[in-house]
Amino acid sequence: MRIMKRRRTLTPGQKAFVHAEAGGVCEICGNLVPVDGPGVEYDHRLQRWLDPDRLDELANFRPVHVRCHLRKTAQDAALRAKTKRQAALAPGVKRPKSAISSAPFRRDLRNKMNGRVEKR
Numbered sequence: 001m002r003i004m005k006r007r008r009t010l011t012p013g014q015k016a017f018v019h020a021e022a023g024g025v026c027e028i029c030g031n032l033v034p035v036d037g038p039g040v041e042y043d044h045r046l047q048r049w050l051d052p053d054r055l056d057e058l059a060n061f062r063p064v065h066v067r068c069h070l071r072k073t074a075q076d077a078a079l080r081a082k083t084k085r086q087a088a089l090a091p092g093v094k095r096p097k098s099a100i101s102s103a104p105f106r107r108d109l110r111n112k113m114n115g116r117v118e119k120r
């Protein structure tokens with residue numbers, strides 16, 4: 001298992017920069033959003049788990065409302081779960097079960113109790 005780097009926390013200066021880059025609006029609903037405080041969170045545009053080293057760059061952040069962020073995070077979680085389920089099904093990971101094939105019984109012959117085989 002890969003060791004995840006610690007999640008980045010933005011400084012007030014970084015938040016101000018990212019907020020200004022976004023024009024002061026939530027990129028999910030398009031309404032004005034505060035720079036800091038309980039109503040705003042800084043979202044990773046591309047989900048961080050895809051590439052923790054690269055996706056913690058400032059350019060991947062955007063200000064969003066807490067309410068908007070919750071909805072997006074739920075969608076991301078569903079997508080992440082589906083991705084992992086499908087990866088587990090990739091060819092070579094698991095061989096499907098199959099019946100062992102054997103020669104069919106000959107219907108024109110019969111075994112006697114004394115060990116002889118005769119035609120029906």
Ligand SMILES: [Zn+2]
Nearest residue numbers: 026029065068
């Ligand atoms: Zn919003």
